[in-house]
Amino acid sequence: MVTQADTIDIATICKENGLRLTAPRRIIVQVLSEATDHPDAVELHRRVTRLDPGISLATVYRTLKLLQDKGVLEKHNFGNGPARFEPADQDHHDHLINLETGQVVEFRSDEIERLQEEIARKHGFEIISHRLEIYVRPLKAKRARRT
Amino acid sequence: MVTQADTIDIATICKENGLRLTAPRRIIVQVLSEATDHPDAVELHRRVTRLDPGISLATVYRTLKLLQDKGVLEKHNFGNGPARFEPADQDHHDHLINLETGQVVEFRSDEIERLQEEIARKHGFEIISHRLEIYVRPLKAKRARRT
């Protein structure tokens, strides 16, 4: 089953953290919840201002950082460009990034997770977080050619 | 055996690519070859200007990009900050990043590599590159405490 972005309960999150439930926060979270891609701050702002033209990019950035700190969403630095965001998932996953389209496919491998734990422990570390990105292109169904 | 940065043969690289063998290039490559950490452009510039104060940061960036394109070195975007560089290694490795010190430990897991191939293929992709970073902290040898 592919991960389904279930709506983030921003009201509860605010209440629990003593934060104010403001219109910008509600809208930003809504837009991000509905996104199936992994938008960056500017793209998110573009979408958010469609619903409420008054929201500033600064607020988008501030909200993103806030929610990231609360563990509500995740920030990814794919390749070079701007950071991209997605709702933090209950079950962690990694990413396949199609370099020809920028499209992102999520996947999860318990086996890889386990191997990572093993490696970290062997080096005397405990894992705080990790990130695995596989940059790919569509398989051509042709035999590999050496140039 | 841990990877030993063997000196990059910049003379040959230039010759083969129709590039000029300039003093800045020679020095930048030398400094990067000698680095055991993974310096960013500014840090590299700091070191380079110790040997030749005339070299500009712009040239450092240009040279880094050039050599990266030639596959001579690798650029990493760990966490947030500036990109960090290292000589491209014949045998690929991944990174453990100690969040408390910024120190980087290189490791390699053929098993993980294999699993990645498998995953990519299963999704109909071929891998162009990948990146696995494990962010860690030193194991405290204490039982985990919940706060």
Added chain:
DNA sequence: CTGATTGCAAATCTTTTGCACTTGC
């Protein structure tokens, strides 16, 4: 009411670029 939150603009940080001057070949 009052401090948390916001909008705006300016600042910061990282990296790139235009252009005139240098320099390797």
Added chain:
DNA sequence: GCAAGTGCAAAAGATTTGCAATCAG
């Protein structure tokens, strides 16, 4: 000599921040 390479300073892209105005609780 001449195009590739460089330095400098300005530009660009991403993100952060100071401050006065606004608004949720």
